[in-house]
Amino acid sequence: MExxxxxxGKFFDELEIAVYRSRDVSASVELNEISMxxxxxxxxxxxxxxxxxxxxxxxxxxxxxxxxxxxIEQAAKMAKLNSPDENWVSLPEPEEYRRKVKPNYExxxxxxxxxxxxxxxxxxxxxxxxxxxxxxxxxxGVGWEESRILNSHGIDIxxxxxxxxxxxxxxxxxxGIVTPGIFDFDARRNLNLDxxxxxxxxxxxxxxxxxxxxxxxxxxxxxxxxxxxxGLLSYALFPAFSGERLIKGTTPLADRTGERIASEVxxxxxxxxxxxxxxxxxxxxEGVPTRKNVLIEKGIFKSFVWDNYWGRIHGTGSTGxxxxxxxxxxxxxxxxxxxxxxxxxxxEDVVGEIKRGYLVDGFQGAHSSNxxxxxxxxxxxxxxxxxxxxxxxxxxxLIAGNIYDILKEASEVTREQTVMxxxxxxxxxxxxxxxxxxxxx
Amino acid sequence: MEALERALRWAxxxxxxxxxxxxxxxxxxxxxxxxxxxxxxxxxxxxxGIAIRVLANGAWGFSSTSDLANLEKKIEEAYKxxxxxxxxxxxxIELAEVKPVEDxxxxxxxxxxxxxxxxEKVNHLRELERLLxxxxxxxxxxxxxxxxxxxxxxxxxxxxxxxxxxNYLYQGVYVTGKANGKLAMARDSIGAVDYGWExxxxxxxxxxxxxxxxxxxxxxxxxxxxxxxxFPIVAGPIVVGIIAHEALGHLAEADLTINSPFxxxxxxxxxxxxxxxxxxxxxxxxxxxxxxxxxxxxxxIRIIENGVLKGIMxxxxxxxxxxxxxxxxxxxxxxRYPPIIRxxxxxxxxxxxxxxxxxxxxxxxxxxxDFRGGQAQLNSAFQVGVQEGYVIxxxxxxxxxxDTSITGVAIEALKKISxxxxxxxxxxxxxxxxxxAFVSSGGPHMxxxxxxxIG
Numbered sequence: 017m018e019x020x021x022x023x024x025g026k027f028f029d030e031l032e033i034a035v036y037r038s039r040d041v042s043a044s045v046e047l048n049e050i051s052m053x054x055x056x057x058x059x060x061x062x063x064x065x066x067x068x069x070x071x072x073x074x075x076x077x078x079x080x081x082x083x084x085x086x087x088i089e090q091a092a093k094m095a096k097l098n099s100p101d102e103n104w105v106s107l108p109e110p111e112e113y114r115r116k117v118k119p120n121y122e123x124x125x126x127x128x129x130x131x132x133x134x135x136x137x138x139x140x141x142x143x144x145x146x147x148x149x150x151x152x153x154x155x156x157g158v159g160w161e162e163s164r165i166l167n168s169h170g171i172d173i174x175x176x177x178x179x180x181x182x183x184x185x186x187x188x189x190x191x192g193i194v195t196p197g198i199f200d201f202d203a204r205r206n207l208n209l210d211x212x213x214x215x216x217x218x219x220x221x222x223x224x225x226x227x228x229x230x231x232x233x234x235x236x237x238x239x240x241x242x243x244x245x246x247g248l249l250s251y252a253l254f255p256a257f258s259g260e261r262l263i264k265g266t267t268p269l270a271d272r273t274g275e276r277i278a279s280e281v282x283x284x285x286x287x288x289x290x291x292x293x294x295x296x297x298x299x300x301x302e303g304v305p306t307r308k309n310v311l312i313e314k315g316i317f318k319s320f321v322w323d324n325y326w327g328r329i330h331g332t333g334s335t336g337x338x339x340x341x342x343x344x345x346x347x348x349x350x351x352x353x354x355x356x357x358x359x360x361x362x363x364e365d366v367v368g369e370i371k372r373g374y375l376v377d378g379f380q381g382a383h384s385s386n387x388x389x390x391x392x393x394x395x396x397x398x399x400x401x402x403x404x405x406x407x408x409x410x411x412x413x414l415i416a417g418n419i420y421d422i423l424k425e426a427s428e429v430t431r432e433q434t435v436m437x438x439x440x441x442x443x444x445x446x447x448x449x450x451x452x453x454x455x456x457x
Numbered sequence: 458m459e460a461l462e463r464a465l466r467w468a469x470x471x472x473x474x475x476x477x478x479x480x481x482x483x484x485x486x487x488x489x490x491x492x493x494x495x496x497x498x499x500x501x502x503x504x505x506g507i508a509i510r511v512l513a514n515g516a517w518g519f520s521s522t523s524d525l526a527n528l529e530k531k532i533e534e535a536y537k538x539x540x541x542x543x544x545x546x547x548x549x550i551e552l553a554e555v556k557p558v559e560d561x562x563x564x565x566x567x568x569x570x571x572x573x574x575x576x577e578k579v580n581h582l583r584e585l586e587r588l589l590x591x592x593x594x595x596x597x598x599x600x601x602x603x604x605x606x607x608x609x610x611x612x613x614x615x616x617x618x619x620x621x622x623x624n625y626l627y628q629g630v631y632v633t634g635k636a637n638g639k640l641a642m643a644r645d646s647i648g649a650v651d652y653g654w655e656x657x658x659x660x661x662x663x664x665x666x667x668x669x670x671x672x673x674x675x676x677x678x679x680x681x682x683x684x685x686x687x688f689p690i691v692a693g694p695i696v697v698g699i700i701a702h703e704a705l706g707h708l709a710e711a712d713l714t715i716n717s718p719f720x721x722x723x724x725x726x727x728x729x730x731x732x733x734x735x736x737x738x739x740x741x742x743x744x745x746x747x748x749x750x751x752x753x754x755x756x757x758i759r760i761i762e763n764g765v766l767k768g769i770m771x772x773x774x775x776x777x778x779x780x781x782x783x784x785x786x787x788x789x790x791x792x793r794y795p796p797i798i799r800x801x802x803x804x805x806x807x808x809x810x811x812x813x814x815x816x817x818x819x820x821x822x823x824x825x826x827d828f829r830g831g832q833a834q835l836n837s838a839f840q841v842g843v844q845e846g847y848v849i850x851x852x853x854x855x856x857x858x859x860d861t862s863i864t865g866v867a868i869e870a871l872k873k874i875s876x877x878x879x880x881x882x883x884x885x886x887x888x889x890x891x892x893x894a895f896v897s898s899g900g901p902h903m904x905x906x907x908x909x910x911i912g
Contacts, residue, residue: 043542047715050545051517053538056793058506058523073488073500077523083503090501097575098499128541136545152716152835187716187835194718196834233685264493264597266633266640325497344488344601346498381862384830384842388633388640393862393912395840412838414864414912416685455685455912 020084021168027092028065028072030107032167032302034340035079036060039124042157043131045184048139048150053128062345063091066107069100073345105328108304110170117289117296120206123178124160131156134211138184141215146188149222152197154184156209171303179294181437182209188222195225195410196398198377199243203294203437221377221398227409229401231456237373237427238415238452239366239402242434242444245356247382248392250439252419255387257311258349259322259330266388268420272317278423280315282447283357286337292435292443293353301340302347309335315424323349356444359429363446366428368405374454375400375407375446379415390419396454414455425449461507461612464528468511469614471529472536476512476552477614479532480750482792484623485571486605491582493597502605506792511535515549516542519795553776553783555753557616562747564622566653570604571624573654578602581657582628588667589632594678595671596640597633602626617752625650625895627885628657630666634674641677641859643844644829645670648743648885650895660741673827673845680859683848685912689822690863690905691815691849694882696841697805698898699831701734702888704839704867706803706898709736709760709768710786710890711775713798717835718868722766728871733806734761734900736770736786743885743895744801748785751796755785760803761871772798790892800888805900808877815876815904822849823911825863837867843911863909870908878902 017033024031039057043050059079065072065088072095074087139151160178165171183201187194200218202210240248261267269277278284287308288297300306302324310318322330323338326349339350367375377398385392393416401411430445461479468477483505490498506523509532518539520531570578586598604626611619627648634641647661657663692700708717737757738745746755751773758768771779772787775798787796816824829844842862848855883899 046712049547050542051550052519052795053517053542054519054521054795055534055538056521058521058793060523071496071499073498075500075502077504077506087501087503090503094499094501094575097579098496099579101495103495128538129544132541132545150716194716194836196836196838197716264633265635266597268640341498344490344498344603345500345502346490348497380832380834380838381830381840381842381864383832384828384840384862386640386642386829386860388642389860391860393842393860395838395862395864397834397838414685414862414910416861416912455910 017164017166020081020088021166023085024065024088025168027088028067030066030168032064032107033084034062034163034165036161036163036342037079038159038161040157040159041126041128041131042155043128043135045135045139045151045154047152048143050132050135053132060342061087062340062342063087064345065091065095066104067095069102069104070095070098071101072098075342075345103329107167107169108171108302108324108334111305113173113298113305116175116298119177122207123158123180126158126207130207134182134209138211138215141212142184142186142219145215145219146222148190149186149188152185152187156182165299165303167303173299173303175297175299177295179203179205180207180209182211182214184214184218186218186222188226190226193226193228195222198222198225198398203435205294224400224407225398225410229409229411231401231411231413231454233456235451235453237370237448237450239375239446239448241375241377241446242436243378244376245444245447246436246439246442247379248394251382252385252387252390252392254351254354254440257321259320260326260349262320263326263330268389269317273319275317276315277317277420278312278315279426281359281429282312282315282423282426284312285310285355286321286351286353287355288352290353290355290443292433294435294437294441295352297352300336300338302338304334304336304338306336306352321349323347351440354440354442356429356447358431358433358445360431363430363432366430366448367402367407370402370405373402374411375402392417392419415452417453422449422452425451458610460528461610464532465612465614467529468532472533474511474513474536478510479612480508480789480792481610482506484605484607486603487575489578489582489602491586491600504791508789508792508795509535510795511539512550513539514543516546517550518542521793550774551777552773555773555783558748558752559618562619562621564624565651566624568654569606569624570626570654571606581663585663585666588663589670592671594634594636595632596635599631601629611750611752613752619748619752624653626656630670632670632674634678636678639678641674643670643673643677646886648895649741650743651745652741676845676857677859680857683823683858683861683911687907687910689819690909690911691822691824692903692905693826694899694901695827695884696825697900697903698884699828699841700839700867701803701805701900702800702896702898703831703833704837705734705760706800707833708835708837709770710798710800711769711771711779713835714769718837719766725766726764727766727868728761728764729874730764731808731877732761732764732871732874733759735759735806736800736803739802739804739883739897741883742802742897744897749787750789751787753783753785753787755801758784770798770800772796788894790894794892797890799890799894800896802897804898805903807879807881807901810876810878812878812880812902815878815902816849816854817852819849820851823858824849824854839867840864861911863911865909870905873906873908874903875906876904
């Protein structure tokens with residue numbers, strides 16, 4: 017690979033080669049049965065080269081040296097055609113990494129049989145618990161990735177690791193009621209996926225959903241579950257932490273470092289080394305050491321996050337938040353494992369104290385939120401009405417507002433944290449918010 | 458092709474398969490990402506690989522790889538995966554019969570993207586940014602452009618041999634504007650598989666895209682928060698399209714129909730007689746094709762015909778299960794994915810009324826023109842963010858509204874359609890269902906007397 021860096025020296029002032037080799041195995045469910053078992057293997061190499069401040073990128077589905085040479089030439093052609101970027105400073109320099117987390121090699125060559133067994137067990141268990149329920153969908157999978165990132169300044173970092181995930185989607189039909197699709201899931205760095213827990217939690221939600229309760233226009237406490245939290249924050253809040261947006265003036269958090277932007281029960285940080293993180297990487301997509309970056313500490317906004325490009329323009333340097341987009345080859349500011357710090361009491365305790373309120377499992381339309389100002393308008397579905405400390409049934413309602421207003425109303429976080437492997441990977445408890453204005457249906 | 462034929466013959470002779478399908482792709486792509494004057498991606502891509510799908514013992518196995526050596530071994534892997542999936546299967550998967558096709562699908566583009574000089578592409582994007590930034594309120598512009606072209610092949614043990622001269626192009630633009638301390642964002646997308654670079658020069662020139670984006674952005678900057686609640690709503694073609702796609706179209710995908718309210722409604726009236734919704738070829742449609750990824754010819758379907766729920770989208774597996782004819786809706790994002798049932802171009806058909814007629818007798822209501830993200834549940838409950846909308850007061854379009862969304866249950870809202878416009882509009886985009894597909898959606902203006910909540 018060093019030869020290829022030397023070869024690229026003919027064309028570029030600076031060059032980076034990132035190679036990703038992956039193997040995924042999965043099995044999926046449709047209508048109470050395994051529908052397909054799949055495997056996917058392959059390699060992707062991304063070339064990023066700079067000549068006279070002109071950027072050129074190339075992406076190929078291969079890790080063969082011959083084809084990487086071809087890609088270097090292709091990137092050189094692209095750089096020649098590009099115009100110079102006067103803001104360009106340089107690719108990252110080598111820095112000290114922390115010790116790698118030992119990967120779980122059990123995940124490298126998982127047989128699909130192991131996943132089929134878990135799914136079949138989940139389907140059987142669910143149908144035993146509730147005969148009116150259909151396992152509409154689901155999937156169990158294991159992904160393994162090996163990457164190597166090197167550049168002409170001497171960065172050369174190899175990483176490997178894998179994660180397993182499991183989810184089921186249930187639809188209940190009883191007495192003319194068809195419940196919305198109800199999901200639950202588990203993701204971790206080993207194969208001990210919590211099949212029983214997933215089924216138990218999802219079946220409970222289906223049971224609640226058989227009873228439909230009308231919602232009304234009111235101001236009430238609302239507990240957001242992990243899926244709802246991850247959806248809303250990924251679109252309405254997290255983009256605002258991007259240093260690029262600070263420079264461009266498109267974040268409402270500009271000039272607010274050190275200010276209170278949320279209630280003191282909320283501490284949010286990006287931490288790839290959290291014990292529950294599913295991808296404990298020590299280097300980001302451009303080889304910069306990753307670290308724990310605190311974004312909100314007890315409600316106070318602490319800092320923005322940066323990749324190499326924007327960090328150098330700003331003068332602070334990268335915070336290890338460069339995420340490679342293997343589609344375009346470019347690097348964008350992103351997060352590894354967003355964590356909301358947990359609290360002391362269980363969800364049950366928190367629900368138990370609510371006279372009238374709601375528990376929201378998921379939001380529809382979170383992706384239409386506006387990160388430029390934090391405004392959002394979402395439908396809570398699945399959502400459940402709580403009365404006198406107990407869940408009474410399913411409800412659907414609208415919440416429209418501003419994320420910074422609602423963050424100030426957070427009053428408690430629960431003790432249990434869940435890994436949400438979708439959208440931005442999040443590790444989050446349930447969060448209770450007071451005085452949420454909802455529009456009932 | 459020869460290596461694929463050889464591997465297919467080997468599999469037929471050595472494995473006990475019901476069906477085997479090989480899909481090969483060799484595509485060359487260009488991605489340009491322009492963010493406020495800087496090209497953050499300027500990328501040439503070479504995507505080459507193969508998808509192998511095997512039906513054995515009544516179950517599917519799928520394997521995909523970018524490593525083209527040892528194809529026989531990869532086929533055997535897919536075969537083993539099928540056998541693993543089959544161990545628990547009670548009902549064997551069978552496929553509806555289709556006539557094997559041998560064909561070459563020519564591109565209908567006038568100027569293939571690869572024939573356009575990259576300088577011209579760069580200049581085009583820069584000009585678009587310049588035009589947008591002539592407006593002082595515009596603070597940030599982000600453009601993503603991608604085109605691709607090359608060869609796709611489909612071979613099956615039943616004798617399908619289809620080759621596509623496959624090409625596409627796409628442009629997505631995000632604009633952030635600021636005025637009087639308010640920030641607002643607007644988005645726009647264009648794309649085609651049948652138009653080449655002429656899409657950018659003739660059909661959707663920069664001036665037209667700029668005009669649309671600035672209108673959307675300013676409507677939000679000047680917009681007021683709407684009153685929450687249920688009011689008469691006139692929806693424009695793009696919003697009508699997203700309701701057709703998200704809230705109704707997905708329910709008519711056979712793999713989802715089975716868990717949706719549509720299951721018990723086929724053949725029944727679900728809307729007034731003047732409402733018809735189709736899944737069909739549309740001039741300029743992003744989902745157009747001659748065959749699907751199982752080699753089945755793509756046919757037009759009436760999902761709702763004169764108010765009655767009629768047709769659903771099928772692949773060969775579900776066509777057999779429902780005892781119907783497959784209609785060309787098995788689509789795969791790339792060689793990395795197996796084909797699944799997808800929409801193509803989902804549209805409401807035009808009616809008789811002018812926009813003025815739809816609006817004239819509304820004392821107070823809303824006109825929703827464009828959306829920012831939409832989502833629906835299998836019970837047809839939908840939520841659509843509105844990026845351009847206006848108040849209707851005393852029969853006239855009045856002030857704009859901002860940061861809002863509409864929500865409802867589509868099969869209830871359908872019954873509240875009181876008039877259908879005589880115009881037609883289309884928007885292109887991507888649909889995500891575990892994998893991405895190029896789609897279009899649209900229709901005429903439509904009036905809802907209720908059934909949609911704004912807030």
